[in-house]
Amino acid sequence: MKLDCSIDIHHLTRVEGHGNIHIRVEQGMLAEARWDVVETPRFFEVMVKGMSAERVPFLTSRICGICSISHALASIRSLERAMQVTPPPAAEAVRLLAMHGETLQSHALHLFFLAAPDFAGTPSVLPLLQSHPELVKAGLQLKELGNEISIVTTGRCTHPVSLVVGGLSKAPDKDRLKLLLGMIGERKAALAVACDFFASLDIPKFERETEFISLHNGVSYPFIGGDLRSTDGVLRDENDYLLMTNEYLAEPSTSKFTRCSRESSAAGALARFNNNSAFLHPEARKAAEHLGLRPVCHNPFMCNIAQLVECVHILNDAETLIAKLIDMDQPEIRTQFTPKAGSATGAVEAPRGILYHHMETDEEGKVVKADCIIPTTQNNANIHYDLGALARQALEEGKNDREIEKLATMLVRSYDPCISCSVH
16 A cells, blocks of 8 residues: 555545545545535425425425335335325325335345446446346346336336325226236345355445434334434434434535434434344245345445345245235225324435435425425445445555545445535
């Protein structure tokens, strides 16, 4: 390692949005390590002011093209809680299935096309078409399945049209649900290919003790609503999201940082696993054991493995949900409601972590105030401090600048950041 060197990455590739890594070493010692988000703020909360509750989810779903179902459901949940609307059980089952579809396609995109090249030593997924064709095929099959689940449950694979305040505007077609069951059974082989590949990898050995925050309901692996729980023992109500996030400005980043009990915290698949592994499907728990993932894991590179474990859970839980929906005979799918004034928070587990939408409505059911805190916003500080700890460890191990640069880029990608959404 050179006594003096500077690593400047503008902008990091194979992530969504624009972020920079800057590491500076002087006299063989770490002088600076920084993670900077450089996106232009989007101010999407202002866009929903004055909008009727029925229209809001269709706009907020446009915040992200990957997590559009999560954004729609976070808004819907906050508005339903604010106006005291309870959706029917059938609608809740379809919403959870829709979340499964979105999470599966997002995890598949990240694992196979953004993260896998790092571990295979290639600059992109394209060389893997030759060296690991079965792996790429498995990724495509799982992403296609996630897209198909989203289409059947919400009307299309991005920017949902059937998720509405009160429930659903249209129930999924049962024949298409039956086809989904068959498709899930066929695609389990793709999961086996993925598990074998990732189990064979040499995951970087790095840990920085971290506070992990996720939803928790004490009954099931959480995706929609519940208490807010951290691995440091903090437990709060969904409406107390500001006490769990404590956003603050961090120059020169255009996205805020957050913290709870420590200088930073983390959200995402690893946080969900660390707080809720006991509620995973038995097959997912077996996969976690096979992949060497055990709670509480403080290695951020294992975020990739936690995503894969969640994919196993999703396929198995989706089978149960679909069978339940097929057995329902003309279920009620929407609760009629009268607009009223109120305020509440809706929290869901987007693929990259806990997503908060807070809405306040007037007596006509129009939004007068909104706040959205995105998973990547909650991860930014943790990425920043992880980079410093990782660089110091790499220097102590005698790694050169190229090795440190590779580890740094892999670290950030492990968080699967959705950078453009974080600049609210």
